[in-house]
Amino acid sequence: xxxxxxxxxxxxxxxxxxxSAGVYFFMVPYNLTIGGTAxxxxxxxKFFPEISVGVFQLGINIILFILAFLLIGAEFGGLSIYAxxxxxxxxxxxxxxxxxxxxxxxxxxxxxxxxxxxTAIGIALTLNQNxxxxxxxxxxxxxxxxxxxxISVGVFxxxxxxxxxxxFAYGINAAMYAIVGILFNAVVIDKVLTGYKxxxxxxxxxxxxxxxxDYILNVIVRGSTLYEVKGGFNKSERVMIETILTRxxxxxxxxxxxxxxxxxxxNVATVSxxxxxxxxxxxxxxxxxxxxxxKTRKM
Numbered sequence: 339x340x341x342x343x344x345x346x347x348x349x350x351x352x353x354x355x356x357x358s359a360g361v362y363f364f365m366v367p368y369n370l371t372i373g374g375t376a377x378x379x380x381x382x383x384k385f386f387p388e389i390s391v392g393v394f395q396l397g398i399n400i401i402l403f404i405l406a407f408l409l410i411g412a413e414f415g416g417l418s419i420y421a422x423x424x425x426x427x428x429x430x431x432x433x434x435x436x437x438x439x440x441x442x443x444x445x446x447x448x449x450x451x452x453x454x455x456x457t458a459i460g461i462a463l464t465l466n467q468n469x470x471x472x473x474x475x476x477x478x479x480x481x482x483x484x485x486x487x488x489i490s491v492g493v494f495x496x497x498x499x500x501x502x503x504x505x506f507a508y509g510i511n512a513a514m515y516a517i518v519g520i521l522f523n524a525v526v527i528d529k530v531l532t533g534y535k536x537x538x539x540x541x542x543x544x545x546x547x548x549x550x551x552d553y554i555l556n557v558i559v560r561g562s563t564l565y566e567v568k569g570g571f572n573k574s575e576r577v578m579i580e581t582i583l584t585r586x587x588x589x590x591x592x593x594x595x596x597x598x599x600x601x602x603x604x605n606v607a608t609v610s611x612x613x614x615x616x617x618x619x620x621x622x623x624x625x626x627x628x629x630x631x632x633k634t635r636k637m
Contacts, residue, residue: 346417346467354421356460357471358392358428364453366391367441369512371504372454372519373497375399375473376429381500384507392430399426399472406476409483421464422472446515454519458526465527474500537609538588542579542595543567544602551579553594558587582612 361376369384371377379394386394399422432439443449464471478492487495497520505513544550547564554562563580583591588606595602 346469347420350417350421350464350467350469351424353460353463353467354424354471355428357457357464358425358432360453360456360460362391362429362432362436362439363442364449364456367439368446368449368515369504369508370446370450370453370515370519371500371507371512372450372516372523373474373500375402376457377497377500377516378503381503381507390430390433392426392428392433395429396423396426402472402476406480409480417467417469418472421469425471446511450515450519451522454523455526458523459530461523462527462530536585537612538583538585539607539609540579540581540583540588540591541605542581542602543576543604544579544595544599545576546599546602547577547579549598550595550602553598554579554581554591557594558583558591560587582609 361380364370365372365376366380369380371381375395375398376391378398379391382394383389383391403419403422441449443452461471470476474493474496477496481487481492481495501513501516501520504516542550551562551564554560560581560583565578565580566575567578568575581591592604595604
């Protein structure tokens with residue numbers, strides 16, 4: 339197992355445990371059936387109290403993976419199956435270590451907010467490793483294959499069905515919390531995923547562009563693109579610099595620009611994802627430059 343694969347497995351393991359912790363410590367005490375196989379398991383445990391939530395979830399996910407394999411083929415990687423097992427086994431483990439768990443917060447609403455936040459972060463970290471914790475996204479893919487709805491619509495249908503099950507198990511209040519929780523869950527996952535990859539695109543129009551470009555290339559050690567531009571008002575010709583940076587690098591660049599050319603015109607935009615050399619992969623030359631950069635910092 340190489341270091342990259344090991345890193346993926348470790349992150350997936352920890353993220354899956356985080357998901358199960360969010361479910362058990364915040365959703366189970368108030369019977370919050372917030373979609374997914376976890377919500378369905380909480381609802382079913384009302385009708386079959388002799389079976390634990392963790393056992394229900396493990397059984398449901400096994401059935402879903404078998405259905406997915408039979409109906410749409412082997413599209414689910416080993417890491418997804420592993421993550422699903424870790425979530426279910428962790429949930430069973432929490433049930434054994436902390437039986438009859440009591441609410442950790444005073445109200446169902448706060449428990450829902452914290453629980454959804456914790457599980458959504460875990461799910462997002464798992465998705466970032468190109469894995470899945472199973473559940474309703476499998477249902478979404480099956481519905482997409484056979485009735486040709488978008489996967490997101492299929493997932494919503496599955497989650498809404500769990501909400502209905504929660505209504506029959508625990509009443510209207512549980513169903514309302516579940517609806518709010520599903521929406522909040524989607525928002526948190528999206529924010530975590532995009533925030534994890536967010537970069538800053540900077541356009542700089544300056545008469546001292548050579549010095550700024552040199553700082554980007556040799557101090558920050560990022561690439562840049564140069565454009566010949568003409569001012570719309572006075573028709574003066576200049577060179578505009580475009581570069582994409584991490585947030586700490588952006589702060590460092592702006593500090594330099596304010597000292598080097600306080601009259602520079604700077605235009606900034608947030609980029610949700612960047613792929614390519616220096617971001618999604620490093621060449622041997624990149625690695626060599628970064629190594630020299632780190633040596634300079636330590637001196």
